[in-house]
Amino acid sequence: MLSPIRTATAQPAFGLDAVFGGACPRFVRDEEIFGEGEAADYVYQVVSGAVRTYRILRDGRRQIDEFHFAGDHFGLELSDVHRVTAEAMADTTVRMIRRGALSDLAAQRGDAARAIFRLTAEGLQRSQDHVLMLGRRSACERVAGLLLDIAERTHAKAELDVPMSRQDMADYLGLTIETVSRTLTSLQDEGLIALPTVRHVVLQDRSALERMTA
Amino acid sequence: MLSPIRTATAQPAFGLDAVFGGACPRFVRDEEIFGEGEAADYVYQVVSGAVRTYRILRDGRRQIDEFHFAGDHFGLELSDVHRVTAEAMADTTVRMIRRGALSDLAAQRGDAARAIFRLTAEGLQRSQDHVLMLGRRSACERVAGLLLDIAERTHAKAELDVPMSRQDMADYLGLTIETVSRTLTSLQDEGLIALPTVRHVVLQDRSALERMTA
DNA sequence: CCTCCGGTTTGATCCGGATCAAGGCGTGCG
């Protein structure tokens, strides 16, 4: 829908990149960028580092909604309030654009509106994949899927840096840290990956991992 | 984001309703509306009945992505191919609009582009809620949440018709039919609901159900 | 260099939900 073929202008792909402010706010590891329930006055883009967005149930159970890497957008809301909390997973810089400015831009330029649609629809696709993961996949398939996803999104080949703790992985995958840890160990025992350090993974048999992802 | 306050025109809320074709294709129960991988030439709106969209893994595991009731839109894709299969859950009528027509409209009218954004963002919100459900809720919480969701979306008060089979519920909730059935029975035993017939539920203690939903 | 400390791994056991297996029941059809 709204395929790029139909863009009215000649410019290749109007990102929203140009419209983001020049200043790049910095956040240290685990610093909150915005909180659930706060006014959603800005939309964000990760410049460097990584961000997690999550929600917490009354009793403390946490579900990470999404990880955001360099270039990814987050914080775009339908209502005027953030539905999730956003935190830096490492030292991170972001760019921001006022929601109102984005809205005005979309009203003026069809290609901007299309770019916003694209952003939202990409988020929806990712969320749908997440649903499939959580609803119908085993712990092992989930972990393998996450590693491949991180590799792809951070443009890593065989070696990748995992920018999150085991707890973050668990809360994204709907598992516990113990299960994540055991699963990684067993993937290593089977020779599919290597774990030189806790946050560094080598994909030794990518096709086997991809096969698990079904 | 893109809040209704900023609409340029005076008209209250430009739905996409006006732009959908007049003909209402009909589908009988379990009939496919479109299949995963098929060209996404149209966007759909449920007129009457209900629709499920789902994906299937190689080994047959099915995950229902979303249920769509009267008024709901479905089939809007970022790419030109459907990522899910859509089937009528009961005898159903839908309205359709050519994707290209919608795209043209969005390019001309800011309010149309905004309506499309709204549609997509609502789908994203629902998907995020689904993720939270699947990642961090017990079987009992999931079933209670689904009942409340159906009640709300079909505008039912205390009594509601469940338009789907136990298998559909299970495949939406990431459970098995046996667990869904047992959970419903235990909710009934606890006096939270009554089940006069298989597809008819009475919410006897809505606040208790809502409390489970956390 | 040693110690401390938070994050991670590993071990033992438990439990919620899956699986396997029968029954019940409502509905449509002969």
Add this chain to the structure above:
DNA sequence: CGCACGCCTTGATCCGGATCAAACCGGAGG
């Protein structure tokens, strides 16, 4: 009216992942 077929419920057992508990690292600070 009765039979049969699908769906649903219920029962028995199993198992994947959770929970509880302890040991193991690896990096920061003294």
